[in-house]
Amino acid sequence: MSQVLRLFPEQYEAKVDALRLRALIVAECGSEPGKEIITSIVPTADADALKQRFAPVAEMMRLLQTGRALPSLVFADLRREIAALEPAGSYLTEEQLADLAVLLRSAEALYRFLSVNDSEDTNDEAGYPTLKALLGSEFLLPELADRIESLLDRFGRIKDNASATLKELRSEQAAVVRQTSKLTRSQLELAIREGWAEEGAQPTLRDGHLLIPVTPAYRKLVPGIVYDESATGKTVFIEPLAVVESNNRLRELEIAERKEIIRILIETADRIRPSIPLIGRLYEVMGKVDALHAVARYSLRINACVPPIKSEPHMRWFKARHPLLEAALKQQGRELVICLEAPKGRILLVSGPNAGGKSVCLKTCALLQYMLQCGFPIPVSPDSEAGVFSALAINIGDDQSIDDDLSTYSSHLAAMKAFCRIASPESLLLVDEFGAGTEPELGGAIAEALLKHFNEHGSFGIITTHYAKLKQFASEH
Numbered sequence: 001m002s003q004v005l006r007l008f009p010e011q012y013e014a015k016v017d018a019l020r021l022r023a024l025i026v027a028e029c030g031s032e033p034g035k036e037i038i039t040s041i042v043p044t045a046d047a048d049a050l051k052q053r054f055a056p057v058a059e060m061m062r063l064l065q066t067g068r069a070l071p072s073l074v075f076a077d078l079r080r081e082i083a084a085l086e087p088a089g090s091y092l093t094e095e096q097l098a099d100l101a102v103l104l105r106s107a108e109a110l111y112r113f114l115s116v117n118d119s120e121d122t123n124d125e126a127g128y129p130t131l132k133a134l135l136g137s138e139f140l141l142p143e144l145a146d147r148i149e150s151l152l153d154r155f156g157r158i159k160d161n162a163s164a165t166l167k168e169l170r171s172e173q174a175a176v177v178r179q180t181s182k183l184t185r186s187q188l189e190l191a192i193r194e195g196w197a198e199e200g201a202q203p204t205l206r207d208g209h210l211l212i213p214v215t216p217a218y219r220k221l222v223p224g225i226v227y228d229e230s231a232t233g234k235t236v237f238i239e240p241l242a243v244v245e246s247n248n249r250l251r252e253l254e255i256a257e258r259k260e261i262i263r264i265l266i267e268t269a270d271r272i273r274p275s276i277p278l279i280g281r282l283y284e285v286m287g288k289v290d291a292l293h294a295v296a297r298y299s300l301r302i303n304a305c306v307p308p309i310k311s312e313p314h315m316r317w318f319k320a321r322h323p324l325l326e327a328a329l330k331q332q333g334r335e336l337v338i339c340l341e342a343p344k345g346r347i348l349l350v351s352g353p354n355a356g357g358k359s360v361c362l363k364t365c366a367l368l369q370y371m372l373q374c375g376f377p378i379p380v381s382p383d384s385e386a387g388v389f390s391a392l393a394i395n396i397g398d399d400q401s402i403d404d405d406l407s408t409y410s411s412h413l414a415a416m417k418a419f420c421r422i423a424s425p426e427s428l429l430l431v432d433e434f435g436a437g438t439e440p441e442l443g444g445a446i447a448e449a450l451l452k453h454f455n456e457h458g459s460f461g462i463i464t465t466h467y468a469k470l471k472q473f474a475s476e477h
Contacts, residue, residue: 003044003045003046003049004044004045005042005043005044005045005373005389005390005391005392006045006390006391006392006393006422006427007043007370007391007392007393008391008392008393008394008415008418008419008422009393009394009415009418012366012370012392012393012394013370015366015394015396015397016363016366016367016370016394017324017363017367018367018370018371020324021323021324021367021371021376022038022039022041024298025038025294025295025298025376026038026039026294028293028294028295028297028298029073029290029291029293029294030072030073030074030075030290030293031073031074031075031077031286031287031290032077032287033077033079033283033284033286033287033290034073034286034287034288034289034290034291034293034294035291036287037287037288037290037291038291038294038295041374041375042374043370043373043374044373044374044375045373045388045389045390045391045426046388047309047310047311047312047387047388048311050309050372050373050375050388051309053375054306054309054375054377055130056130056131056134056292057292057295057296057299057306057375057376057377058306058377059128059129059130059131060128060131060292060293060295060296061296061299061300061306061377062128063128063131063296064293064296064297064300065300068113070110070113070293071106071109071110071113072106072109073106073110073286073289073290073293075099075102075103075106075286076096076099076102076103077283078092078096078099078100078103078283079280079283081096082100082272082276082279082280082283083276083280085269085272085273085276086273086276088270089266090266090269091262091265091266091268091269092265092268092269092272093265094152094156094157094158094261094265095156097148097151097152097156097265097268098148098152098156100148100272100279101145101148101149101152103279103282103283103286104140104141104142104144104145104148104282105145106286107135107139107140107141107282107285107286108140108142108145110135110286110289111135111137111139111140114128114131114132114135115132131289131292134285134288134289135285135286135289138278139278139281139282139285141275141278141279144271144272144275147268147271148268150162151264151268158261158264158265162264163260163263163264165260166257166260166261166264169253169256169257169260170257172253173250173253173254173257176246176249176250176253177250179246180210180243180246180247180250181203181210183240183242183243183246184203184210184211184212184240184243185203186242187212187222187224187240187242187243188201188202188203188212191212191214191218191222194218194221195218196214196215196218196221196222197212197213197214197215197218198213198215201213204237206227206228206237207227208247208250208251208254209227209239209247210239210243210247211227211228211237211238211239212224212237212238212240213230213235213236213237214235214236214237214238215234215235215236216229216233216234216235216236219236219238222238222240223240223241223242224238224239224240224241224242224244225238225239225241225244226238227239295375295376295377298376299376299377302321302323302326302379303321303379304323304376304377304378304379304380305377305378305379305380305381305382305384306377307378307380307382307384307385307386308385308386309372309385309386309387309388310385310386310387310388311387311388312342312387312388312426313340313342313387313388313389313425313426313427313428313460314340314341314342314385314386314387315338315339315340315341315365315369315385315386315387315428315460316338316339316340316341316384316385316386317336317337317338317339317365317368317380317381317384317385317386318337318380318381318383318384319336319337319380319381319384320336320337320338320364320365320368320378320379320380320384321336321364321379321380322360322363322364322367322368322379323367323379324367325360325364326379336361336364338361338365338462340428340460340461340462342425342458342460346455346458346459346460346461347451347454347455347459347460347461347462347463347474348461348462348463349451349463349464349465349470349471349474350362350462350463350464350465351464351465351466351471358432358464359396359432359464361462361464362394362396362430362431362432362462362464363396365428365430365462366392366394366396366430368380369386369389369392369428370392372386373388373389373392389426389427389428389460390424390426390427391422391424391426391427391428392427392428392430393418393419393422393427393428393429393430394430394431394432395412395415395416395419395430395431395432396430396431396432397432413446416431416446416450419431419450419454420450420453423453423454423457423459424457424458424459425457425458425459425460427459427460428459428460428461428462429454429459429460429461429462429463430461430462430463431461431462431463431464432464433464433465433466434447434450434451434463434464434465434467434470444467444469444470445469447465447467447469447470448467448469448470448473451463451470451473451474452473452477455477
């Protein structure tokens with residue numbers, strides 16, 4: 001069997017609402033790597049590969065059903081920034097270092113969680129070997145996390161004691177700030193006493209400079225630098241000459257502080273650099289766990305399961321539900337039972353009144369089989385059985401094209417031409433309103449010929465129709 005699942009038409013995913021469903025699973029992810037994995041999943045026609053996809057999903061679902069809360073899988077995406085650390089002299093910002101520490105601690109917490117829960121489950125089918133194998137101890141970097149956390153305070157700012165130089169600089173900064181504040185208040189009190197400033201005026205900070213508000217008529221009586229003026233023009237803001245030198249010293253200290261912080265960040269980057277490949281792989285692993293967690297959470301929400309999977313085309317579903325329409329169908333008390341299995345019963349012909357649910361039945365099957373072959377659990381009864389197809393094809397709705405000069409019926413015929421090429425014992429053909437769109441006698445005759453072709457080629461199919469001739473053909477064959 002081909003390893004690649006063929007889909008017809010190219011818009012198959014949009015037609016069966018697979019894109020909407022995938023977006024709902026993406027919304028369950030806590031990280032960008034997790035979202036990328038869900039978005040990039042491609043359905044497979046390899047039964048063995050599919051079973052391997054389902055193993056960790058089933059374990060994650062079972063783990064969540066125990067009620068144990070998984071450690072947080074929310075972490076910032078620093079893959080580009082980590083890769084950019086290769087050149088000497090490069091570094092991560094304080095905020096990025098804090099985000100990296102969150103990733104490293106999350107990996108540690110997840111590893112401990114899986115180890116503890118794996119050892120606590122003692123029944124035969126318990127344990128989480130596939131999940132535990134994803135995150136090995138080689139991905140843990142506790143020393144690096146310790147180093148980062150020793151540098152940062154709870155606000156993500158480099159601590160004063162990160163180096164002796166930094167501690168000294170910040171201590172002098174604090175002393176200069178106190179001195180500047182004292183001098184500014186002294187100058188403001190003088191201006192108020194002399195009537196140059198209004199009673200109750202307060203110092204103002206503008207662009208890092210501590211200023212005093214002065215009435216414009218007395219601006220020349222206050223020695224200092226005019227920095228700003230109020231919108232009304234009734235106040236000017238002056239930096240007194242007595243504090244200019246202190247403010248200049250403060251700027252010098254701030255520049256020296258920034259240089260020291262950068263030196264510390266570069267030194268820390270030197271420690272991170274040997275672990276860059278490992279951190280890159282850790283992002284991949286944590287992204288996989290996040291994606292599995294998202295799939296499991298969504299699957300439990302829609303009461304989905306992983307049915308036994310046969311290696312050949314097979315569909316024996318009970319109580320199948322469309323995950324996006326389930327709420328509406330529940331109100332109507334409807335359930336769906338689909339059985340397609342070789343050598344007989346490969347093609348199911350569905351008839352009934354308009355608005356009777358035929359198209360919903362078709363789209364449910366189209367979406368659930370696609371979900372299954374992506375590795376997503378499907379909302380069916382656990383006693384259901386499923387198989388793997390090499391091709392999924394659907395013809396539903398009106399695909400007429402002005403560009404290609406195709407009428408509604410012509411577009412159906414073009415689709416049926418493609419269906420004839422796809423028809424094989426490994427294909428699932430889904431056709432809504434088979435033969436509709438033209439004169440009933442002609443449409444019924446063409447539909448009967450196509451149905452005969454599909455049957456002779458051993459195809460599986462679900463087809464909705466109103467034609468009595470097709471119902472008779474189905475009864476006879």
